[in-house]
Amino acid sequence: MTTLQDPPVAVEASAAKAPRRFHALIGFGLAAVVLFALAPVALGDFRLGLLAKYLCLAIVAVGIGLAWGRGGMLTLGQGVFFGLGGYAMAMHLKLADAGPGELPDFMQLYGQLDALPWWWKPFANPAFALAATVLLPMLVAFLLGLLIFRRRVRGAYFAILSQALCAALAIFLIGQQGTTGGTNGLTDIQGFFGYDLNDPINRRMIYFIVAAALLAVLGVAWQLMRSRFGELLVAVRDGEERVRFLGYDPANVKLVAYVVAAGMAGLAGALFVPAVGIISPAMIGVVPSIEFVIGVAVGGRASLIGPALGAIAVAWAKTALSEKLPSAWTYFEGLLFILPVVFLPGGLASLAMYLRRRRSTSTEVTS
Amino acid sequence: MSGLVVRDLQVVFDGFVAVGGVDLTVPSGDVRFIIGPNGAGKTTLIDAITGLARATGAVTFDEHELLGRKVHKIARLGVGRTFQNSTVFEELTVLQNLDIAAGWHRGPLTLLRRRSSVPPEVQNALETVRLTAVRDQLAGTLPHGQKQWLEIGMLLVQNAKLFLLDEPVAGMSHEERDATGELLGELSREHTVVVIEHDMDFLRRFARSVTVMHAGKVLSEGTVAQVQADPKVQEVYLGHPVEA
Ligand SMILES: Nc1ncnc2c1ncn2[C@@H]1O[C@H](COP(=O)(O)OP(=O)(O)O)[C@@H](O)[C@H]1O
Ligand SMILES: [Mg+2]
Numbered sequence: 188m189t190t191l192q193d194p195p196v197a198v199e200a201s202a203a204k205a206p207r208r209f210h211a212l213i214g215f216g217l218a219a220v221v222l223f224a225l226a227p228v229a230l231g232d233f234r235l236g237l238l239a240k241y242l243c244l245a246i247v248a249v250g251i252g253l254a255w256g257r258g259g260m261l262t263l264g265q266g267v268f269f270g271l272g273g274y275a276m277a278m279h280l281k282l283a284d285a286g287p288g289e290l291p292d293f294m295q296l297y298g299q300l301d302a303l304p305w306w307w308k309p310f311a312n313p314a315f316a317l318a319a320t321v322l323l324p325m326l327v328a329f330l331l332g333l334l335i336f337r338r339r340v341r342g343a344y345f346a347i348l349s350q351a352l353c354a355a356l357a358i359f360l361i362g363q364q365g366t367t368g369g370t371n372g373l374t375d376i377q378g379f380f381g382y383d384l385n386d387p388i389n390r391r392m393i394y395f396i397v398a399a400a401l402l403a404v405l406g407v408a409w410q411l412m413r414s415r416f417g418e419l420l421v422a423v424r425d426g427e428e429r430v431r432f433l434g435y436d437p438a439n440v441k442l443v444a445y446v447v448a449a450g451m452a453g454l455a456g457a458l459f460v461p462a463v464g465i466i467s468p469a470m471i472g473v474v475p476s477i478e479f480v481i482g483v484a485v486g487g488r489a490s491l492i493g494p495a496l497g498a499i500a501v502a503w504a505k506t507a508l509s510e511k512l513p514s515a516w517t518y519f520e521g522l523l524f525i526l527p528v529v530f531l532p533g534g535l536a537s538l539a540m541y542l543r544r545r546r547s548t549s550t551e552v553t554s
Numbered sequence: 555m556s557g558l559v560v561r562d563l564q565v566v567f568d569g570f571v572a573v574g575g576v577d578l579t580v581p582s583g584d585v586r587f588i589i590g591p592n593g594a595g596k597t598t599l600i601d602a603i604t605g606l607a608r609a610t611g612a613v614t615f616d617e618h619e620l621l622g623r624k625v626h627k628i629a630r631l632g633v634g635r636t637f638q639n640s641t642v643f644e645e646l647t648v649l650q651n652l653d654i655a656a657g658w659h660r661g662p663l664t665l666l667r668r669r670s671s672v673p674p675e676v677q678n679a680l681e682t683v684r685l686t687a688v689r690d691q692l693a694g695t696l697p698h699g700q701k702q703w704l705e706i707g708m709l710l711v712q713n714a715k716l717f718l719l720d721e722p723v724a725g726m727s728h729e730e731r732d733a734t735g736e737l738l739g740e741l742s743r744e745h746t747v748v749v750i751e752h753d754m755d756f757l758r759r760f761a762r763s764v765t766v767m768h769a770g771k772v773l774s775e776g777t778v779a780q781v782q783a784d785p786k787v788q789e790v791y792l793g794h795p796v797e798a
Contacts (some may be wrong), residue, residue, distance in 0.1 A: 415657065416665040418650045422643045429641045432604065433712055434629040434658030 211409060214492065215402065222398040232387045239394040239462040241502040242401045243455045248483045248498035249404050249491075250451030255480070256488030257412060258444040259424030260341070264349025265452045265479050267356050268324035270471030272453030274360075275323055276460040277373035278307060279316030284377045287311075292375070299365045307366070313380065317457075324453030325446050332445045336438035341427070350473055357472035372467020379461040397458045401495065404451050409491055411447065420444055452479075478505075481520060484527045487536025497534060556616045557581040557746055558603070558716055563611035565595070565602050565770075572598040573609070574770035580716075582616075585742045587757050588750050590767035591790065596750045597638060599767070600718045604628055604635050615716055630658065634714025638721050640701035644694025648685050648704055651693050652676045655708035675711050682740065683707035684733070699730035706737065717747045723756055735760045766790070 226238060247265055254260045281291040282303075294300050310316045331352070340348060360367045368374065382389040411417050423430050423437045430437045460466050469475070479498070486497020501523060509516040527534050560578040564571070573595040580586045588596050602609035605625040613620040618631050643651050653669055656676055672680075680686045683703040688696065693704060702722050709717050723731045731753070738760050741747055751757055757764065757778065764781045766774040774784040781787055 410666070410668075413668050414666050415653065415660065415669055418646060418669075419654055419657070419665065421646060422651075422654050425643050425645055426641055428625075429637075429643070430654075431625040432629050432635055433655050433708065434626050436624075436626050 215406070218405070218492075219402060222402070223395065226398075227391065227394070232390065235394050236390055236462065237503075237506060238499075239390075239397045240459065241499045242394075242397045243459040243462055244479065244482065244502050245495040245498040246397075246401050246404050246455035246458070247452045247479050248486070248494035249401075249408050250448030250455075251479060251483045252486075252488055252490070252494035253408050253411060253420075253451075254444045254448035255483065256490070256494065257417060257420045257424060258441055259427075260441060260445060261343075261346040261480070262349055262445070262448060263346045263480055264351075264353045264476050265448070266353040266471035266473070266476035267349075268328060268449040268452035269456035269459070269475075269479075270356055270360075270466070270468075271324045271327060272320040272456030273460050273466035273471065274367070274373065274456075275310065275316055275319040275453075276457035277376060277466045278310040279313060280376045280379065280460060281373055282307070282311045283313075283380070291373075293368050293371070293373070294365065297365050304366050320457035321450045321453045324449040324456075328446045328449030329442065332442040333438075336441045336445075339438075350476065353471065353473050353476045357468040360468045360471075368467070370468060372465055372470070373460075374465045374467070376460060376464050384461060384464065393458075393461045397462055400454060400458055404454065405491065405495065407447070407451075411444075412491060416440075416443065477524075478520070481524045483534075485523055485534055487527075487534025489533065490536035490540075493534050493536030496536075557584070558748070559612075559614045560599075560603070561612040563599065563602055563609055563613060565598050565607050565609045571770050572607075573602060575611075576767070576770070576772055578765060578772065580746060580748055582715075582746050583742065585738060585747045585749070585760065585762040587761035587764045588748060588767060589752065589754075589757060589764060590773070594767040595770040596767055597720055598770075600635055600720055600748075600750070603718065604633060626658070629712070629714075632713065632715035633718070634709035634712050634716065635718040636702065636705040636709065636720055636722060638724070640698070640705055642693040642696075642701050642704050642708075644692065646693060647690050648680070648693055648696070649676065649689045651704055652679055652707055652711050656711035656713075658712075673711075675713075679707040679710040682710060683737065699726045699734075702726070702734070703737070706741070710741075715745060717741060717745050719747065719749045721750050721752070723751065723753060731756055 222242075227235060230238060247269055251262050251265060254262045285291045290300060290303060294303075310319070335345065335348065360372075361370050363369070377384055379389065379393065382392065384390060384393070419430070419435070419440055423435075423440045427437045430440070456466065456471070459470075478501070482498030482501040483494040484497070485501055486495065487493030501520075504523075505516060505520070508519060531537060533540070558578070558580040560576055563573055563576045563578075565573040576595075576599060578599075588599070590596055598607055601607035603613050603620060605620065605623055605628045609621055611621065615631060615633055620628050620631070620633065623631075643654070646654070649672065653673065653676055656673055657665075680689055683706055685700060685704060685707060688700065693701065696704065706717070706719070706722070723734050726734065735756065738747060738749065742762075749761075761778055764776065764778055765772055766781055766784075766787050768790050773790060774781050774787045776784075
């Protein structure tokens, strides 16, 4: 009765535990070599700067992989958290550029303000601004999540709501031109905590900070995915109702993943500002929020490294293609989203897994 | 009294009365079978007890009122259930399924770490439900019978005191039924068990007491022999051979 034909591959066969951890270490080591040794040597200043930008997008993607891939929440509104982090950082840098007691350049330009708005003031403090880049998005996600998940908003409704929030934030920022820079955003950022961003050496330093942040974020995601929480999150994704009958409130489980993903998006936004020199509503609205998700879908949403690689690949393709064929990119982007969803739901990561599985079964047969 | 006490339970879906005033008392340690034709309201009764369906009346388990509580709060009081179609987490292993079921009371620090060893209650449950050999297999790849056992194992580690099993042997082979019957016997030593079941042969062998439902009401109640001798029951089952 309990005879089993051909035991299928378990996700975490206990015998494979030690090697898995070993694999993870090798993976992190390889990533570190590529990011810290190969890329800086192989790429010129301009390309390295682009890569820094892509790595910021990859940080957002790692969070989406957690919330969407493992938690089943189609986070089509990460632009909100990316934007909060980005604006928090940019506000501080603008104030620092302006110098103590001075208004940022764009406020002087529009000429309606005599004094700094009260909600700008705390961002003059570097510690406050740095903490806010991550904690503010997390706080907003926490409050939103409480409302959303308690009320059991999910699936398409969750995705649409997320999009609406992005649109709302972008519209708000555009409307408050005098205090937010409006459509232009916060631009022309010169310095980063005392370092001149026009100096190529300092721009390289920013790249290294972004690369280190990506590795750190991957480490956090790795630990979360392999922890008991990670298993529970998958259970909630696949059987939210069932989890209730085991005594859990799935709203809390989803909330944690959502808040962590928001913190990652906020961190990414904050690093994006010195890496690119600007943050504007066009970078945090509906379209960029969808683009964040496309990279994750292409790379494989449920894997650890897939979302990050997918985000980098899609961002790179976008730069390459839209330089040459600006009008074709939009269609290509649509295809990129549809193809994995229809033909390869596990993304490119599932291809790798499939190949590995085939290899291991073929070695079993021959041995 | 301890055990499950249901009084005048009513569940209405858009004007359709699925359960219409059910009284039911299942003392601790009983193995109660609930039988009745399709659509009699058996599943809905369990849905109401476990907080899934809105109901009026009163339901207490070990003196705790259940109606009006949230699903996960009811589960924490020791009321566990399985579903007609098994609902294990298919992309997790048997071990992971059980480990999750054992864990609602875990604190954040435990949750954020990896499971370093198999908790003893999980190990015991693996043995009780005879799944030790397939511990690391994905639950989705188990045959139907083993999925149902896994569900029962999940109730065990969840520390459920009351097991509400919705057609656990439907679709099982003869051997699997026998094994499940034995399992029910083992469970009943420390738990109160309520089983919804159609199979009369299975019922005769493993039930201690029987409640017959029909059209949302309790038709008859008693030992297997008493219920089988009840003319009302024979009438409902007319055309359904009682001696299956
Ligand atoms: N969610 C629901 N909405 C409307 N009617 C329902 C719902 N659930 C069950 N019913 C109806 O209630 C009656 C009892 O169903 P159920 O409790 O599943 O019966 P049983 O488990 O005894 O076969 C059936 O007529 C069914 O169609
Ligand atoms: Mg039923």
